[in-house]
Amino acid sequence: MKKVLRNVYLYLMLLFLYAPILVLMVYSFNASKSRGQWGGFTLEWYRRLFMDANIQSALYYTVMIAILATIISTIAGTVSSIGIFLYGNKAQKVMLNVNYIPVINPDIVTGVSMMILFAFVSMRQGFATMLIAHITFCIPYVILSVLPKLRQMDVNLIEAAMDLGARPMQIINKVVLAEIRPGIITGALFAFTLSIDDFVISFFTTGSGVSNLSIYVYSMAKRGISPEINALSTLMILTVTLLLFIINRRSNKKTKTTGERI
Amino acid sequence: MKKTVWILCAILLLVTSLVGCGQSDVKKLYVYNWGTYIDNSVLRDFEKENNCKVVYENYASNEEMYYKLKSGNANYDVIFPSDYMIEKMIKEDMLLPLDKQNIPNLKNIDPKLLDIPFDPGNQYSIPYFWGTLGILYNTEKVTKPVDSWNILWDKEYAKKILMYDSQRDSVGIALILQGYSLNSTNQDELNKAYELLVEQKPLVLAYVNDQVIDMMIGNEADLAVVYSGDAVYCMSENEKLAYVVPKEGSNQWFDNVAIPTTSQNKELAEKFIDYLCRDDIALKNTMEVGYTSANKNALEEASKEDDYNNIAYNPTDDILARCVAFKDVGEFITNYADIWTKVKAAQ
Amino acid sequence: MNKNMRVLGLPYVVWMLIFICLPILLLGVYSFTDNTGNFSLENFKSFFTPIYIRILLNSLYLAFISTVICFILGYPVAYMIAKIPAEKKRNTFLLLFILPMWMNFLLRTYSWMTLLGNNGLINALLQALSLPQLNLLYNSGAVLLGMVYNFLPFMIYPIYSILIKIDENYITAAGDLGANPRQAFTKITFPLSIPGVITGITMVFMPAVSTFVIPSLLGGGQNMLIGNLIEQQLMQAGNWHFGSAASLIMMTIILLAMQFMNRFDKTQQKNMEMLA
Secondary structure: HHHHHHHHHHHHHHHHHHHHHHHHHOOEOOOOOOOOOOOEOHHHHHHHHHHHHHHHHHHHHHHHHHHHHHHHOOOOOHHHHHHHOOOOOHHHHHHHHHHHHHOOOOOOHHHHHHHHHHHHHHEEEEEEEEHHHHHHHHHHHHHHHHHHHHHHHHHHHHHHHHHHHOOOOHHHHHHHHHHHHHHHHHHHHHHHHHHHHHHHHHHOOOOOOOOOOOOOOOHHHHOOOOHHHHHHHOOOOOHHHHHHHHHHHHHHHHHHHHHOOO | HHHHHHHHHHHHHHHHHHHHOOOOEEEEEEEEOOOOOOHHHHHHHHHHHHHHHEEEEOOOOOOHHHHHHHHOOOOOOOOOOOOHHHHHHHHHHOEEOOOHHHHHHHHOHHHOOOOOOOOHHHHEEEEEEEEEEEEEOOOOOOOOOOOHHHHHHHHHOOOOOEEEOOOHHHHHHHHHOOOOOOOOOHHHHHHHHHHHHHHHHHHEEEEEHHHHHHHHHOOOOEEEEHHHHHHHHHHHHHOOEEEEEEOOOOOEEEEEOEOOOOOOHHHHHHHHHHHHHHHHHHHHHHHHHHOEEEEEHHHHHHOOOHHHOOOOOOOOOEEEEEEEEEOHHHHHHHHHHHHHHHHOOOO | OOHHHHHHHHHHHHHHHHHHHHHHHHHHHHHHHHOOOOOOOOHHHHHHOHHHHHHHHHHHHHHHHHHHHHHHHHHHHHHHHHHHHOOOHHHHHHHHHHHHHHOOHHHHHHHHHHHHHOOOHHHHHHHHOOOOOOOOOOOOHHHHHHHHHHHHHHHHHHHHHHHHOOHHHHHHHHHHHHOOOOHHHHHHHHHHHHHHHHHHHHHHHHHHHHOOOHHHHHHOHHHHOHHHHHHHHHOOOOOOOHHHHHHHHHHHHHHHHHHHHHOOOHHHHHHHHHHH
């Protein structure tokens, strides 16, 4: 009995979470523009979507910014983590607190304050400013993922390497990076998902001609409901689901081989 | 580990080269226009004719456009401000003077729309669309006669009314209704308009911009404040709808096309403006969006269509006689913005 | 690794100064100056007038209610998943519940527009059953629903990850000492899960209080929240000084709220790190 109740509750909550998305996906195949009725199956909205030059450019910028922001923030975050790790207690604390600001600050404050910064230095907003903003809010997450791994690292390993005559760069390469690798991967995944999904900060830091998918969906949704957004949503949701599925399988395999949880 | 670094470097290289491709040498024209205000095929044709790329973006109000330019976060080449905004932007040196020699198709523009006080001699702007502000209503649901702005305060239509989310238009309606000028710079009059709008708020379903089109076609509301062109489009899609310019008077507006000082490609921008003045292009645009063309030949041609043969597309002299154009109210505009924020914030 | 390698941290120090500290400093400068650049308290004075105070209170109120609803709905979910004995089934359920976190926030909000509108699915169903139509969209109920829907996974996940770590032996021990299941829950499980609850509350409350997308899409401009005020001041009214002041006030409130929550749980930062 208890089990049945539990299952009913969990499935009801899942229905609540997924029903709107499923309805959206179904409507993307609805030939009728009106949402009240079903006008037959169509792929027309997808066809229009692929013809739309604005969506193509939004997709291009979304992916481009996400890849660049992930690579740059992962490298920068990892390098900085090593630096921070070596600082004294007090300095470390101050740096971590500042690093924490973009994490706890509401997106809108981060976005607005960066917009003011770019105006202050008269930097015209566009691709570069949006990328800078994305890197700025991604690095903290990379550091927060990498630093704990550094702390868990066995110091004896390094000493052993030093005793064996390894040069500093070799130690970094062969010992440290190998040890903190899971943290780096988690950080990179975090950076990628945050960047690809971001709306608020991008909205305030972009300029003419550069919008990502979120900004595009927002401006379309403000104009009302359109079957093309439904089609776009369906594709975006399927992509994310697929990506997560792959990541999950990957990390499951990892869990089995290394017994480690990510 | 080395391998990973190499792979990363390769990706980085690939990405940067892709970014490079994205910004190839093809000239770019940045166009900043109202939502649903052009036939998109016109843009593609212009790209082909001039071997350039048009980057096209939308705004929902004059103010949004103005502040985006003002903040320096934009490098648009072509914009479509309305009358009072043109006046303001000229005063603030935000527009480039046009070289009429590059715009020979200016001859197609209705002379009535030229040389209007907001831009004497059309030194900075060329007419694009014009029209009125009025009420679009569902004739099946609204049985009372619709001839006054008062109907927007009628409790019978509570939660069936859509207001336009634009400070000058909505505050303007409240000013007219009390017999004040649309261009009032009197704080007491503005306060009275504020009270009226707050009183109306419980009856309003939503404050909207372009959604009004879909919502009225889809019968989601009974009454809406709209620009005449949107009314033309809605009525062609839903025959139950009708448009009225209330008896108390209203606003006649002019949306012109202009080049902001931020433009880095004036030559191409003027080419684009000239292109918009071409008869065939103007006709395409007016047929797509329903707004009244400033091109006299396109207007004549469009008026032959049933959907365009009405007072929304082509207002009578009678209607125009009771309409007033917006004027720039200078610094006082912040008082309008303030009032509008407060109306939207009211509970 | 020696102390010389500390220099690796330097570039980021510079980056933080320019892109984290300076923007917030500028936000402060803007909020304490007027159009002419002179020092002024005018922005704060005009913020603390009834109309804007009400916006602030309304934002806090809606965020609070949505946090409470998320907790009431989310805690049982987290608890039930954690109690599923089969690991595979448990992981599948967990994945299903946190999957929406990775779906684009705007799409999740937008999806409710298609459901709640006067022509939406719910009203179409009502009509089919010849029931009267309801005004579901463009009111605070719709905004609240949007908040709960969007942020619920942020409540479930942290609570779950604490619950799953609680040593079963505690509960067995409590049972051996004569506690009934209810007592075991209220005296052992729930107190131990507090850190997760606090992280969950923070992760729901913060985005809820500052959102401008949800009220803008589901509220129809009827419900202005503080996020909308900031957006509107910066993007449409062009009053950066007032917008900055509003941002600063919101930031302060959120930091104070977090400080307050921290008192309940010293390990909160650790939790966030663990999540990240």
